[in-house]
Structure formats: structure tokens, C-alpha cells
Amino acid sequence: MDFELSDELKDFRKMVREFALSEFTSEVARKRDFEESYPDDLRIKSLQKGIIDFANPWKTMVAIEELCRVDAGLGISVTVPYFGAEVIMLFGNDAQKEKYLSEVNKGKKMMGLAVTEPGGGSDVAANKTEAVKSGNKYILNGSKMFITNGQIADFFVMLARTSKADSTKKHRGMSTFIVESKFKGFSSNKLEGKLGVRATNTAELILNNIEVPEENLIGEEGKGFYYIMTFFNISRVFVAAQAIGVAQGALDRTLEYLKNNAPSGEMQNEHVQFTLSDMATRIEAARLLMYKAASYLFQFKPNPTITSMAKGYASETAVFASEKAMELTGLYGLSGDLERYFRDAKIMEIWEGTSEVEKLIIARMLEKESDSSE
């Protein structure tokens, strides 16, 4: 057992941190947050500087953590253009990979994942979007909600129903498609007024008789739910990295305040010291859980229990640390950058499966594992 990252990853981490500190200035972060505008310039710069290496999951995880540590809105914005790619990578065919993924890898195109529906939330099996086969095409109708990159992605991995829902096995009969935003019948409405991560682009998608060529079906018809759940088991590790970045950044900035800006003696107060210790301990525990989940996953032996523990605990830690940071820094935090951490953190407990869903997964796996060990 070795708790150290490789030297290569350590160097990479250092490089990402330097990039984030020089590019994600308070001024830029505040502007994007205020305007709710996507930082495409930073996306391009991060690709050019080699910050983003989607082919290397360890690097991706470390980059997400380090970028979100300086600013979550910007950090997620530059690491999310690849969102959903694993579905094509694992279940798509070579033609799809060549046509769609290679462009994303080069930074020429952006993608998104379109699963969630209005009123559907984490209950993926309740999806209503329909895909009806007609000749060599599928006709898609429905709507998608809270879709990251919804207005700016060139294409989406989209989940739709290809056969009627069976009341007892609702997760059957669903399929995944690659849907381009330029297909006729596709439209999107930007969702404005998010509490946090406001630099990221979020939209509602309207699908009105979209014709999708049959070669854009990913994998087999009827297996969409399984593909998406497999994907979430991967992406949740990256959400854990976002959350740990937010929590660590909140702690960094709190320490910076206590050392440089607080009235003298603040650091020596034991209430302050205990709060700092508690923040740091939880962050360390969350990070270890994430490393363990990543270690299983990146060796192709995913462990959904550990993954859900990592995502759930890391997001709880982000909310906890950002709240404590506000309490320890007072007006400094309120009028400075820390209040953004407080707003950004809360989404971690909601997206990629709410904390409640993570707990359900853990409990179900516990039940299953205890059966098999008997």
C-alpha cells in the first residue's frame, strides 16, 4: 500500500496548480461568476498548456482537484468539455470514436451528457424522452434538464426510451444516442440564476422530432440505462475531485486569512484551531476515499460502494468546509472570494446523483455483498 502519487503525477499537480493560480485570478473568477459566462479562452489555454489530458484518468482527476481548488466555476468549465465521453469510449464503435471523440480530444469540439429530465432528477429510469425507429433513423421527442454545456456542446450522449416502460422494470427499454446540436428540431434554453458554478453553461434541451441516423445509436438498443449507470460510476470519482478541490481551496483561503489578514492571535484561539483541524481531517479522509475509488476504477475493477462513498463524503466535506470557512473569516470571506466557494460547494451534493442516491447505492451494495460473503 502506497499513499503517494507517482513523481510524474506530483509534478503534474504542481504544474496545474501554477496554471490555476496564474490564470484563475479573483478578477476573472468574479467576472465569469457575475456574468454567468463560459470561459472558452481558458478552455483553449488549458489544452495548449497540457493541463487537460483526457486520455489519462489519474491526470484528469488531479487536474480537476487542483483547478477547482482555485475556482470551481472555472475549473469545471475547462474540464467538462469531455463530459460523457466514457460512454462512447466504452460502448461506442470505432466509427463513432473517430468521428466524435477525436475532435473532442483535440479541443475542436465540445460534448455533453443529456440524461436528466424535468422533474426526473436522479431517477433515471423515469425518463420519458422517446426514440422511435423509422427506417434507418430514430425520431427523438422530449426534453432534458440541467444539462451541462447544454448551449455550447456540439453533440450530446443522450438517453431515450426505445420501447415502452414496463411498470416493474422501468430501466429496461432505454438506449443511448449521439445527438448533434445542429440536428433539425434541437433547441436549448440557457438556465440562468444558478446559485454557484456560474461560469459553467447549463441549459434545458428541447427535442422536437429530431432525426438521428441509426449509426448514432451507441452500443445495443435497450442497454442505455446500464451504460449510463456505468458512466456515473466513473464520473462520480471526478465529482469527488471537484468537491475536494472546493474544500481544500476553502481551507487554503481560510489559512491565508488567519495568517495575513486576521486580528493578531486568531490562529492561537483553540476554537479556530479545532475547526481548522476538523476541516483538514475530513478533506484528507475524502481524498483517501477518492484515491481508493480511482485506484479500483482506473484498473478496470470499479467498486461502486467506494465510489459512492467517495462522491457522497467529498461533497458533504465541500459544503462543510466552505461553511466553516465563512464562519472563520466573517466579513473577509463575505466580501472576498470565499463566498463563491460557499455557493459553488452545494451543487456537489446534487449533481451526478444526490447524496441521498449515493447512500442508497451504498446500502444496496452492503446488502448484496453481505449475501455473497455468506
Added chain:
Amino acid sequence: MNDDLKLMKETVRDFSTKNIENIALKIEREGIDKDLLKKLAEQGFLGATAPQEYGGAELDNASYRAILEELSSFSPSVGVLVFLYNSIASKLLKKGKAGEYLKEILSGESTLGFGYGEILEGYGNSTETKGSDGRTILKRDVIFPTAKKFIVLDDTGENLILANGKIKGAENKKSLGIRGLGISDVLIETSGAETLGNRSDIVKAIEDSSLEIAAIYLGIIKGSLNKAIDYAKVRTTFDHFLKDYSPVAFSLSSLRAEEELLRSYIYESDADFSGGLSALIFSESLSKRATKQALQTHGGYGYLEDFGVEKFYRDAMTISTMLFRGRRDRKRLSEEVFGTEAGNL
């Protein structure tokens, strides 16, 4: 709770349903407008406890708390404004021109902002800079920065003054909370300012207002839980209403139970022990827990301002930073409990 108080709460609730609920999102985006100020004044809410000679309603403390609670349950920004006008402005603006100005703000004709952080945190002169014309000083973290006049500290950092001022540099920043009032930098004109008293007068006014601040928190708790409970009754997930799931039902119902205990304390206690500090400390913590759970219950929709629940999450933290004095209040409570100096290290 006696009948008079119940009637008062009903009146404020009716008023809020008609005049605040429908524009709650507008208040968050654009601030409290003059029309609403006028209506609040007409109802006697703006000067709830102020003397009649200044246009106040001279209500008792319980009625005042009821107003703070009910208004805050729809818009915490409105609750905080009423609190600042009654618990601070009415106590400081009494003589001469200042008294005349009190009449103007209580009638909704004019507006008053507060150099609040500076006054309470005492960071005074260190963050002030002289303007280029030598007459203006920059004040950070001013509540209601779009107001016409402000209560701020003078050059010495010890005396309170009533002065003219103008908002500065707010074009690319929204405050975390109480956006109906806003928090921003203000350029203050020191010439012609009225002297009002000492910095400690405001500190004392705040320390004497524990139950009133607790009433604002109570409103935040009530408003956010109302939304969450209503939502949990109509939203289905995995084929059942949210309310049917034990974690949702148990957490919302126990938060509501805590809210009820807090309410009975705020209205029925004589608050001998600690002068209401216990209610303040309890309500501060409960408001953070309740607003977080209320947002979570709404899932992704809770993260969007349209649903009117995330504002409570922001406001609870903001008010905690501005009005609740964190460790100082806990230290005051400790000294009450131990009967001597405690909690210094």
C-alpha cells in the same frame, strides 16, 4: 401566543402574500423598490417600534418580532431592513436634522444605509482611503449601498455620523445575501455630516437585540421549510412522493419541531437567562441547517433562483456573518453560564 399577536402575524402574512411573494425574485435581482418601501411604511412596519412623533407605530416587542419573522419568511432582505430601521436607526437618529431624516426614512420617502461591517468589526480607518478631492472616504461592506444617506464611522473611527454617500464599484459583484438591500463599497462625503454618537452605541443596540435577530432567523427557517414541505408533498421520485421517504420526512419534520420550540421561546420567554442569547445562538445554527436541507430537498431546482429557496441558504449565512457576532456572542453566553470570564483561549 395571545390573540393580538396571532392577528398581527396574520396581518403581516396577508400583506407579504400580496406585496412581497409575487415580487420576491425581483427583490433579489433589482433590490427593494420605493413602492414596497411606501407600502411597508403605510402598514407601520418600517417604524414598528419607533416613537409616534417620528412616524413610528410604538408597537411592543412581541409584535415587532412577529413582523420580523413574517416578513423574513418571504424576503429576509425586507426583514433585515425593518430591523436596521427600528433597532438601530430609531435609536440613533433623534436630534435635529437626524430626527427629521428618521421621519423621511420611516415614511419610505428616503433611504438609509449602514457601514455595518466597519462599525461592528471595528476595522475603521485601516480600510478607508481619502478620495481625490479629499472630502470623501471609501467605506467597505456597507448594507443598502444604494441608499441616500448612511450611518458610518467618521475619520477617527470612533464616532458615528449621518452622511451622504454614493455606491462605488458594484457593477460586477452581487453580495452573497440580502440582495434586496445589497452589500457594497460606498464613497462617503464627510462634509456636512451629522454626528450621532459613539461606535459602542450600535454595538450595544445589536447586543440588546438578540431576540429580534433570532426572529429574523426564525422567519428564514419558516420560509425555507414551508417551501421544502410543500415541494416534498408534490414532487415524486422513484414512484413515490418525497414526503413518503423516511429521510426526507424525518429531517424536515424534526427541523419544523425545532422551529416550533424556537418560536415559543422567542414569543413566550421572558428571556431572563442570557438576555435572549440562547435563542440567538440556537436560531443561527438552526437557520443554516434548515436552509441547507430545504435546498437539498428541491434537488437541482433548489440550485436555481427561480424556486426562491436558495436565497434562504445565502441569507442565513450572510446574516450570520453580519448580525451574529460569532465567537463574541458565544463568549458572552459562556460568561453568562460560568458567571465569570470564560472562553478566552
